Structure formats: structure tokens, C-alpha cells
Amino acid sequence: GQEFQFGFCHVQGVKLQVLRKAFGTLRDTVQAQDNTTSVRLLRKEILQNISDAESCYFIRALLKFYLKAVFRNYYRQASELRLRRALSTLTNNFLALASALQPREEDKVFSLAESARRRFLQVQGAFQQLDVEAALIKAIGEVDILLTWMEKYYQ
């Protein structure tokens, strides 16, 4: 038990409870800063009807986006020590997860990758529509939506 299975991508060693606890430390602070409550990046229609096989492509794209475009820019704002430690736990576990999510060559299906990419581009597009700071706060605030979606693939 305690492993992720995104279609044919299997990952052990990253505990969902650790991610939830780390985000729990950040949640109140970051969601209080979110002034664009009418906007949502991880919209329900994007996250629903993702086939198991497509899920690995989609989560890889999302994790890479969070690691490269979101988390690194939020460290400046997480000046409080307990927030910075929680952010470090979150980012390093996301990094461990992203590193382990490598679909095998023989499993690569272009249509699935393409479908996942289109879904991801909707998220990225909505992110880029917002002002930089607001987009950062929104994306970090929606980590719990991401974790709830990831929970479906956690055994």
C-alpha cells in the first residue's frame, strides 16, 4: 500500500499524508491571499473523464509545471519558517514523484499524450491569463484540488 498508480506509471515512496500535511500548513495563508475567487485553474471539466492510461501523462505535465513555474516563485513569499519548511516538504516530494513518473517507451501512446497535453494547456492558459502574483497564489491554493484528484490513484 501507500503508492501511486497512474495508469501504467507506478510510484512508491511518496506518502499522500505527507503532502496533505505540508499543504495544510500553507493552506490558510495562501488561500487568504487569493482575491480572484471566481477563477479556477484546475476546473472540474478538465480533471474529469481522464482515463487511467492518460493520467500518467497529465500528472507529469502538472508536476513539471508546479515545480518549474509555480513553487520556485512562491519561496520569496513563504518567508515564515514553518511555511518555508512545509513548502520544502511539498516541493521535494513533488520532485521525487515527478522523477519516478517515467512512462515506459513501449507504453507511449501518442493520442493519450496529446489529449493530456491539451488538458494541461487549458490549465496553463488560465494561469497565464492572471496577473503574475495572483496566478501564483491561485495555483498554490489549488494544490488541495490536485491532491484530491491524485488521491484517486493512491492505494
Next chain:
Amino acid sequence: DGVAVLPAPQNLSVHSTNMKHILTWSPVVVPGQTIYYSVQYQGEYESLYLSHMWIPSHWDSPIAKPECDVTDDITATVWYNFRVSATLGSQTSAWSILEHPFNRNSTVLTPPKTEVTKDGSHMVIELEDLGPHLEFNVVYWRSEPDAEERSKLIKNGGISVHLQTMEPGAKYCAKAQTLVKAIERRSAFSRVECVEVEGEALPL
């Protein structure tokens, strides 16, 4: 303003057993004085994307001993860097950085201490408590030719767990190993321990 005249601590290294990680270093010695140390860490993410970013260890600084329990700092199975500086009054040394980053998947896993006992006709095992990361795989069997081995996953140490009900006149044995899912590894098995229930063996 503290000038860095104090020598930086040397020989940093991490000693890790059963997912408890201790950072140690050679002490900075100034006769007649107490030297205090500060410890900071950065995970692989910080070193990749924010290399200037260091985070103070959970272990409250300043520390007077040349060691620090960094278990609570290491919360992912990735590489971690550590650095230590020494302070004496207003003097602060330069930072000294761990030569090779540490990954918790290199922790040494030891077989758990076990105690197999009988409670009436019940076979019971107690395992030492090794902290939140470690679970235990217990294998147990009735000591007879072609015995069937059974196993049980035990989530926490420090409690007695019922393994099976025993028949009079028979001997029952068990051994255990530690499991760490976070790093996908397990220890060697402990030595085998057996208990026997007095009395006549039941007729077949």
C-alpha cells in the same frame, strides 16, 4: 558585526540508522569557551531551482554539541545538503557544507529486537518501537517438517501482537524484519525465536 575569524566546522557527515538521521562534525575548539553551531538544510528542489535558499533545521539552534538530529528536516526521498557554522559571542565562522549530499534511501536498516512469548495458548510477539517510518513483516510457523510459513504486517512497534493460537506439545517460531515503504527497502530478519506449549500433543 561578527567577523568570520572563527574556523568553520569540518568533517560534516550524516549517520543514519532506521530512518533516524544524525548530522555530525568535528567540534571547533577555543579553550575555555563554549562554541555554538547553527545548522541549515536544502532539499534537492532548492538546490536545483533556488540554490541560494537554505532553511534552518527543525533542531533548535544554536546547538552546543557537534551533532544535530536532522530526521525532521528530511521529508522526501531526494538528495539533501546540510551546512553548519560556528558562533562564539559576536564571532561567526563561514559555513561548512556536507561534502556529499545525503539521501534517506541509504539509511542502515537493522533487524528489530523481538520478544516472542506465550499468553496461555496464544503466541504473542512484541517488537521494539523504531519510529513512524518503520513497519514490520513478521513470519511465523509451527516447528515441524514442511511447516507452512505465515506472515503478518505490523504497522507499529512497542505493542504486543497476537500471532496465532497454539496446540499443546507443539513448538512455534517467529522472526521479523523492518520495512520502510518511503524508500522501498527492508532489513535482514531477526534471529528466530520459539515458544512451546506444555502438555500432550493432541491425537491425530
